[in-house]
Amino acid sequence: MEWNLDSQTMLAASGGALKQLQFYVAPSMNNADIAAAINAAVAANSAKVINVSLGECELGAKASGMTASVDQMLQAAVAHGQTFSVSSGDSGSYECGGSSAYQSYPAVSPYVIAVGGTTLTTGGTTAYGSEKTWSGSGGGPSSTEAAPSWQTASGVLTTAKTKRGVPDIAFDADPGSGELVLVSGSTYQVGGTSLAAPLFSGFWIRIQSANGNKLTSPANAIYKYFKANPSLYRDVASGSNGAFKATAGWDYTTGWGSLNIANLNAFIAKTAGF
Incomplete structure (x- = not known):
């Protein structure tokens, strides 16, 4: 199911830009195999x-050495201009289970775009309606x-201000409003953030194609420009993910919210260095 979900979602969201x-x-879900697959993608530098x-519990990833080794790979990916x-x-x-708030790795890596989930309501078959936190x-x-510096500089972190906050953005993930695969x-x-992440991947592929495939990972630019340009995203200001509630602007449930793809593409086209 996962392969079908990811590939079909990316193909659809890219609007034909994915060639x-x-x-x-990874032959198994153990850390060594997953790390090897990530390293292969970075080393090839073709995508x-x-x-x-x-993802896995961030505590386990840290204890096993997964965080240290894979972060080096992901840092190299950013240097290549790749977006994870x-x-x-x-x-x-x-x-991590239980009643304490812990996050998932590699989503918490400062070298990736972490994609959270929303519940999407549409106005008919094609019109956007609204979103709330899934x-x-x-x-x-x-x-x-x-x-990372680009997150602290934005001033959005309200809790544990020295720690990486996730997600960065979000897309539809509720199985009830999810995708037919x-x-x-x-x-x-189906739904889950396994739907939300390839939605962003596909949309970013579309934007990359429209801008000559010259864009790098947008993490820094998202935090640099979004606060002053709310038309670039659809803020999700209702709902909860357990320990945290959605608020206006960036929050720990959906990040900045979902992207307004048309507005973002137009902004990137006129903003040097995005």
Whole structure:
């Protein structure tokens, strides 16, 4: 299901801009295999946008050495101009289980775009209606990763201000408002931030194509420009993911909210260095 969800979502959201889809396969879900697949994508440096719809408790990733090794790979990816889109998790603010707020790795890495989840309401078949926080949207301050300079400089962090806050943005993830995916001739409606992350990947591929494939990871620019330009995103100001409630502007449930793709593309086209 995951392969079908990611690939079909990216193809659809890219609007025809995605010309080649590469799969970097981990033979198992153990950390060494996942790290090797990520390293292969970075080392090849042929894909501008890489989608990662998986994660683990940030505490376990830190203890195992996964955080240290993979962060080096992801830092190299940023230097290459690659963008990693990572799902923030589907357990709300409690990505390590229990009642304490911990987050998912690699979503908390400062070298990725962490994508949370919303519940989408549409006005008919094609018109945007509204969004609220999906209760499963992974989000909160990291316990293992420091806040990057572009996040602290924005002044959006309200809790644990020295720690990386996730997510950065969000898209539809509620299974109730999710996507129909075709698998072996049958359709299934699915959701999760495993839908939200490839939605961003596909949309960013579309924007990349419209701008000559010259854009780098947008993390810094998102935090630099969004506060003063609210037309670039659709703020999600209602709902909760457990420990945190949505508020106006950036928050620990949906980040800045979902992107207004048309407005963002127009802004990027006229803004040097985005």
